[in-house]
Amino acid sequence: MAHAYAVVPMVCSKHYATAFLILVCPCLALGQALPQHGNAALPDSPGFLRQAQGFETGEAQGTAQVQGTVQDTQGNPIPGATVVLTAPGKLGDHTAIAGSDGSFVFTGLPQGDFFLIVTAAGLAPYTSPEFAVRAGATVQAPKIALKLATSSSVNVYASSEQIAQAQIQEQQQQRVFGVFQNFYTSYIWKAAPMSTGQKYKLALRTQSDPTTFLVVAGVAGAEQYNGTYPGYGSGIEGYGKRYGAALADATTGRFIGSAILPSLLHQDPRYFYQGAGGIRSRAWHAVASAFICRGDNGRLEPNYSHLLGNLAAGGIANAYHPASSRGVGLTFETLGVTTAGNMVGNLFREFLLRDLEPSVPRFAHGKP
Structure with missing residues (x-):
């Protein structure tokens, strides 16, 4: 530190030099004591505390x-x-x-x-x-x-096919009196369109349901009682033939009219419950649905699937019906009877069945 003291008398008076040394020398001494980091911090500064704790970057x-x-x-x-x-x-x-x-x-x-x-x-x-x-x-x-943030929101997106699958699963719970299946009625007016796979699966699920065989047994019994298809004969053997033919009719009609043609023509095989409106409006909707259906695009179209499906099923039936019950005329007669049956069935769906199905969700109430 001697060099600092020696310079001062050469440029200042004795009194000014003394004052200068009193003010400057402590700072110089402190500067020598602190680490040489360019901008060294004073002992009581935050920077100094960080160094003392060993936390400086x-x-x-x-x-x-x-x-x-x-x-x-x-x-x-x-x-x-x-x-x-x-x-x-x-x-x-x-x-x-x-x-x-x-x-x-x-x-x-x-x-x-x-x-x-x-x-x-x-x-x-x-x-x-x-x-x-x-x-x-x-x-x-x-x-x-x-934990999950309570203020965050979660958006869940489902595809059209996933929505349709959920709706079809609801339909498969629909049973009249809790017993007889009614899988082809949609109580959701704006239901998502079915994919090809869903159309085939629903047809298979319907035909394999135990109540389908029960209904076929009733049809065969009625035909036996009325003497329909006399070529089948009578007794247990005649009933067995009628039962087999009725089951074949139901199976071919279901798969052709509700799966094969709807997939090829992109049509929806379901009946859409209207619910809203007056009796005349709802009755017209039920009857017209035998001839008009909803396309997969949501638009109304001629119901080629059901009409051609019934016609095809009647034509195929010529292969196993008795000879006396075959022919083009009988095929179209079967088409007319089946179509009339569809109209009657739709009227039941529109006015009666919903109240007899305990599993229909409350939100599914037809046309808004």
Whole structure:
């Protein structure tokens, strides 16, 4: 420090030199005592505190480490979560990103008290209790279990086919008196269109239902009683033939009219319950549905599927009906009887069956 004192008498008077030395020399002495970092901090400044605690960025921090795992409340790891290690008094922050197994680790930490702040998309932030870290120790962080954020919203999108499948499953619960299936009535006016696979599956489900065989048995019994198809004869043998023919009629009509043609022509084979409107409007809708159907595009079209399906089923029946009950005339006669049966059935669907089916959801009430 002698060189600093020697310069002053050469440029100043004795009194000015004395004052200068009193003011300047302590600062120079302090400047020699502090670390030479360009902008050294005073002992009582925040920067000095960070240095004293070993928390300044880029400086060797210490020998301790903290490790842990980020999970949800079900114990599943949350990869990509942001984990911030901080200390009371805001002495500095360390940040880590949780790995694929939700784990994280902080190394080179000084001794002190810390806590964690954890955040992840769609989950509520988590702040851990304060915990102590000793020099050279490996500390397991407190258990971290993130919960769903209460303010977040979840949007669920379903495809048209998924919506249709859910609606078809509802239809398959529809049973008159809780027994007889009514799977081809949609009480949802704006139901999603069925895919090709769904049309075939619904036809198979309908034909394999036990009540279908019960109804066929009733039809065969009525034909036996009325002497329909006399070529089949009488007795158990005649009834068996009528039962087999009636089952074949029902199966070919169902698959051709409700699966094959609707898939090829992109038409919906279901009856859509109207519900709203006066008796005349609803009756007209029921009768017209035997001739007009809804296309997969939502537009009304001639009901080629059912009409041609019934005609095709009648033509195929010529292969196993008695010779006396075959021919083009009988085929078209069968078409007329079947179509009339569809109209009557639709009237029952429109005015009666819904009240007899306990499984129909309340929201499914036809045309809005």
